[in-house]
Amino acid sequence: MEWGMKNRLNKLIQPDGKALFLPIDHGYFQGPTTKLERPGETIKPILQYADALMLTRGVLRNCIEPNIKKPIILRVSGGASVVGEDLANETITTSIKEIIKLNASAVSMSIFVGSKYEHQTLKNLSKLVDKCEEYGIPVMAVTAVGRELKKRTARYLGLCCRIAAELGARVVKTYYCEQDFEKVVNGCPVPVVIAGGPKVSTQLEVFEFVYDGLQKGAIGVNLGRNIWQTQNPVASIRAIRAIIHDNFTSKEALDLFNKLVAEKK
């Protein structure tokens, strides 16, 4: 692996081999998402606890100060919306020139395996990998399911992750599943990070799936709504960080979370 690629991956994946990515890219298909109406304000108290920030070029340019110290994962696929015909109908939205100009440490894009647009989105991934590899920029593939959240089984996710890695993704972001998640990770030759999905009802649920996912081989998370849509985003991200980087169990993370909430941190 050449120096530039190694350097960028080292910025994203920490010396302990783990990672906490904070995504705020949701507006690219769902508009001004709850608690993300003003993304710059949303991330102010929590960014310091993340290892990287994932977002689109529009939010980066307009809402984020250029003196940001955290590496940027630029979301470069899109072209569909929640009110449109099919969320899977995505294209690559950002040129390689723009990716370099914005000094992205990585890019991310979605693939929709099994959908009407499977071929198109897999072609998007292959072409993006070709362009980005030329400049040492890692591609993180997102195994997206659109509205079909029930698709999240180990068999399906394992298929998606393996295909993404085979086509050249350097990191794969996928959903956690309760059964056989280790099979998803074991079948994927590149690091896997867990996506959060819609906000779940309790903090403990989040801590449990993050902890379990890590035990089963994920290197970390790319977790948005279950941090910044919660009532206590700072306590939430700090507790998740403790699971990822300090080997906390889900119970220890909950204790830390409750302590931070009590201290109003």
Ligand code: 5RP
């Ligand atoms: C949207 C994305 C988001 O980055 C991803 O869903 C992670 O955010 P959340 O934890 O809120 O699901 O890739 O397709």
